Amino acid sequence: MDAIRNTVLEAWMTEHGYSSNSLADAVNSAVGQLTGRIGGLDGSSIRAWKAGRVTWPKSATRTALETVTGLPAVALGFVPRSRPSPIPASSQPEEPDMKRRTLVGGIAAAITATSAPGAASPRRIGMSDVNRLNKRFAEIIAIDHLHGGQPRVEKRAAALADEALDLQSAGSATQRVRSSLYASGAAFRSSAMWAAIDGRRYEAAKAHMREAQALAEMSGDQAIKFRIWSHAGTMYRHMGRPADAIAANDVARNLHLTRRDPLFACLGHARHAATLGITGDATAVKHALGCAQEAFERADPDLARPAWMAGVRNGAELETLALSAYLRLGIYEQAESHAHRSLALLPPQIRRDRAINTARLAQAQLGQGAPDAATATAMRVPADAATQHARVAGMLREFGTALRTSVPGSSAVGAWNEHTTSWRMTA
The missing domain is CATH 1.10.260 (434 Repressor (Amino-terminal Domain))
Known part of the structure; x- marks a missing residue:
C-alpha cells in the first residue's frame, strides 16, 4: 500500500x-x-x-x-x-462498506458482553473513559483546523469512533456513561464525515453520516445531532443539491437546542444563508444572515460549548458563511467585506479556513474588475493547501479560468501561470 x-x-x-x-x-x-x-x-x-x-x-x-x-x-x-485500520487504503475512501465492523455488530457485542450468564465480572467503564475520548476528539478538531479534508483525518476519526463503541462491550457502565459513549462515537464519526466532505469524497461522507446519525439518536445528545445534520446540509450544498441541503439544515435548525442556545441558531441561519446563495434569492439570503446576526448578539459568550463551536463563538464562521453566500450571488463588494472580516477573526492555526477564504477573497476581487489585486491575493494561498486540499485546489482552478477569460494575455495571467507552475514543480 x-x-x-x-x-x-x-x-x-x-x-x-x-x-x-x-x-x-x-x-x-x-x-x-x-x-x-x-x-x-x-x-x-x-x-x-x-x-x-x-x-x-x-x-x-x-x-x-x-x-x-x-x-x-x-x-x-x-x-x-x-489498532488495525477500520477503513481501506486512501486510494478507495469512497467504498460504503469500508471493511469495518458494522454499527449493528458493535451494539450486539455490547449487549452480549453485558448480559451473558456466568461471564467474568467486567471492568467498570466510567466518565474518565469518556473524558479521555473527548480529549482525543479535541485533537481531531485541531488536526482538521490545521489541514482538514485529508484521508488520514477521516481514517483516524473513524478509528476513534470504533474505539468508543468498543468500550460499550468492554465492561459495565451506567446509562449516562453509555449515552456519553454513543455521543463520542457520533462525534468522531461526524468528524470523519466532515473530512470526507471537505475532501469531496461524498460517497464516503454519506456512509459516515448514516452511522453518525444512528449513534447520535442513541446518545440523545442534541449538540451532536445538530452537527451531523448541519454537516449534511453543507454536503448537499457542495454537491449542488440545494433542496436537500435546505431540508437537512432545517432538521438542525428545528432542534430544541437552537432555542436554548442562540449560538446554535446563529450557525443554523448562517448555513441556511449559504445554501440560499445557490438559489440566487438575495432577499432570502439577507434575511437569513440578519437572523444569524441577531442570534449571535443574543448568545451568551461564556456558556460552555463543544470545541467545534469555537469559530462560531468569535464570529468567524458567520463571516465565512456570509462570504460564501454573497460570492454565490455575485455581490462581490459585499463578499469582499465579509472575506476581510473572516480573515481577521480566524486564528493562525485554522489554516484550512484561511486558505479557503483567501481563495474566495481573490474571486471577489476579480469579480469587481481588479485582476492584479486578485492575483496577488490568490498567490497568498499556501502551496500545500493549493495542491493537496480538494476544495482549495478547485477554487483556485476556477479562479485561474476566470482570470484568463476576463483579462487574456495580461501581466496578471502571466504571473498566475508562473506561480502555479512553481506549485507543480514542488508537488
Missing part, C-alpha cells in the same frame, strides 16, 4: 520555520534531555515522517517530538499502530 504523506506535520514545520535537519536536531536534543543520550535522527528521518513511511515514531522519539512541538503526536498527523 502506498504511504500517505503526512501533510499535517509538513504544515506545522512550515508554519514554525523548521527544515528537516533543524527539526531532527531539536528532537535529538529533547531525546538527550529525556534519556541522557542524544538522539540519532537526521534530515532523512524527518523526510521519512513527512513522506508517511514512518507513521508512528518510537516512544522516546515521539515523546521528544511532543516536547518540541507542544502537541500530541496524533495532532501532528501520526497514526498509532495499536
